[in-house]
Amino acid sequence: MEKLTQKDNLPSSTQFSEFWRKFKKNRMGLVGLVMLAAITFVAVFAPLIAPHRSSSILNVGVSDIYKAPSAQHIFGTDDAGADVFTNFIYGARVSLTVGFFAAFISIVIGGVLGIVAGFFGGRVENILMRFTDIMLVIPDLPLMVVIVALTKPSLLNIIFVIGLLGWTTTARMVRSQTLAVKSRKFVLRARAIGSSQFHIIRRHIFPLVTPILVVQAVLVVSLAVLNESTLSFLGLGDPTVLSWGQMLNYAFGRGAMSTGAWWALVVPGFGIVWVVLGLTLLGQGLEQVLNPRLDTHHLMPGRPNVKSTSVALSRNETQPASGKSLLEVQNLSVNYVTEGQLSARAVESVSFTLKEGELIGLVGESGCGKTTLMLALLQLLPSAGQIVNGQVLFGGRDLTTLSDDEMNTVRWSEISIVFQGAMNALNPVRSVGDQIAEAIKKHLTGFPSDKISTRVVELLDLVGIAADHKDHFPHQYSGGMRQRAMIAMALACNPQIIIADEPTTALDVMIQAQILELLNSLRTKLGLAIIFVTHDLGVVAEMCDRVLVMYGGVTAEYADVDIIYNEAKHPYTQELLKAFPDLTRPKKKLSSIPGYPPRLDALPAGCRFAPRCPVVFERCHQEQPSLHQMDGNRHIASCHLLEASK
């Protein structure tokens, strides 16, 4: 135990206290630590705790053998008439000693080999890793059995054999961590200023490899304890030392089974399980703290939508002047809820209307709640997301009140979505055509099955992908093709609305233009309504009808596209426009807005744009601006300036 804490201490004491603060919250790790502390305590103070001085064979009568548990021998006696509980306590010493020392050997070898291989690379790495691979495929236990059996059975031999065979996983993990660390900036800098390699390893690499070593150490100890007990049980242990495995060996081999002396078999095994379980829990706990992973995924049930009915829904501001509205979003608010923390208000009171065949641009920097809003429309929020207010009216229904099954009939067949970065949006192990066909099979139930493949080809043709690519897999497609394939898939069930969530980011400019062109032509050809999400106001200018600018989860400005371009009222929109190259004045300097959008868990008290706003004034810091309507509903914006000018 002390060994572990010391290792942790190495980087710096503040880091350690930070680590300890997190570790204290990890129940698994704590339980493991307590279990280990208890058994270590027992082992250290064995002479004080043990009721009988160890197995002295003084006048043992036949009647003393395998005596059932009693007040005098709480766990009975063994085959030699010795007290099982006493032997159990002393056995802890042996098992723990072997475990720690063997693991120490493994960790040192594995750590050194891993760091050397990872750091020096090239030939050295090749040879060392080849060697490790070979050692890895050799099954340990049979080899241990053979070696231990054929050498003198002593505790030292067992420690060495277990230690020398148990380093392979450590070496591999340390190597990959070293590789990852090696190319970090500060290491490269240290190299550049000519620090010696030893110095770099000691000061820069080792501290970052330490966490892995600690976790590995804990796991290797548990394996060593298991291996020792197995070897001893097989009768290959040191006959002069009574470890738990040895106790089991004697009991099993000398008739405990037939005499029904369960205590002689259960008690030592319990010790092994206790130690190994304690170590495993500690290892898992450490791993979780040092290497946290988000334990969430897309199939976890979302939070039920809770809507405070107190907020009256006035069919309000955004009522369109003309045209049939397809989708109406009213006062939609989404929170991200984390246990024990304030909910983050990711989207607040956003309203907009989409008419048939219309293209709306949803603009804002990343982190402004655009994607959250889109996912909320389709009830696809991650499990922490919760709709806390508002309505999504589509086809006479409020989508926020539908069950998951009902929602599944709307998804894709009515509203489909093209995600950002189609690299991972397509399943890598299924062919593209297959994935498109899947959507058709799911939603167009009456579709003749022999026509599906023709339909898939048709769809691919529509987005400009040749038919012979149908059976290819996503990794065989280029980035642009994948994005088109996604669009083809989105079109598969003739939806009325397509949500395109930044479909062109991560693509080069030429491809971007093609994709935009494609979407726009599909809109006119198929009469689609499109919500186009982007951080680039320039993209929107050419094709959108209306533009909704979001900042920090709220509506900044919402108006027809030419109003946005010519009479933007919100300072954020104005700043975005400045960042957009003006073709008529190519020499004008492009400016980007300094700073970043606010973090959702630390929103400013007043206007969310206040920290970055060039025309910020007193009131902005205290009060959140409300939406102001201009031009009779056709133009709304949220800024205190507008009120002042009225």
Added chain:
Amino acid sequence: MFVLVLNFFLFRVLPGDPARAGVHDPRLKKDSIEAIRVRFGLDKPVINCFETLNPIKLGSCDINPLDTQFFIYLKNLVTGELGISYHTNRPVATVLAERLWNTVLLIGAGQILSITVGAFFGVFAAWKARTAIDYGALATSLVVWSLPTFWLGIILLFWGSANGLPIGGKATPGMSSAPLMQQWGDIARHMILPTVTYTIVYMGEYMLIMRSSLMDVLSEDYILTAKAKGLGVFQILRDHALKNAMLPLVTIIAINLGFTVAGAIQIETVFSWPGLGGAIFEAVNRRDFPVLQGAFLLIAVTVIVANLIADLTYSYLDPRVHTE
């Protein structure tokens, strides 16, 4: 190749040399010793240029390299000839072959069960992540992982013998004259306890791997796509998640197949199951080196074949492998 060479020398470097152990029996006459040495091929030099295995002491290099133990070993390997057991005087290949089938029977049943059960609970735990079901499954698998195989065997044996299950061996003595159906039934009854032990011990690991692998897959973008496509939970799991999540499991299973022999040693000892693990254990105690050498060769071959199968399965499951 490396494994083959290592295998050969390992059993000649280790103390308790077969020749010395078996041959230095004072009761044997000089010429019968010589006869034994010839029979086991121990009269030949181990390898040319090295007189003994002490590498410092160089031997004569005049010896025909084709007439050394090493070369004969290699030649025999090619022809599938594994030598003769010191102990039983029967060909190693025959001894191992009958033992191998018993182990394959046991490991096969145990692996299939533990993979099925483990993967099932792993999928369930991942799907119901962060619920009581998940935590329960997690706790169970950690406990199960911590159980020493042999101890679990003992405990089950204890419980089984109290409930009338056979406590060891592969068949009840005298069964060989019974009708075939009855013989099979008898073997099956003998298999219950060892197989259950095996299943429990390996289940935990498979569960943990399946869970974490599926958790990774389920947080991928394409699962969100599948959900947006309006597919139901079961369809997503079946058509989009399972195949992808199986990939890491395949590798682990292949690696495990080699290591299961380790588990087999423990289980076969506890239940006196006449398999390969038991054979290794007995051979160690009897210093029956040809058997050990053969057994290790078999393990090595198993590991290599298992890895090959894993690679093939992998490329079958993952289209990215064979096109790159």
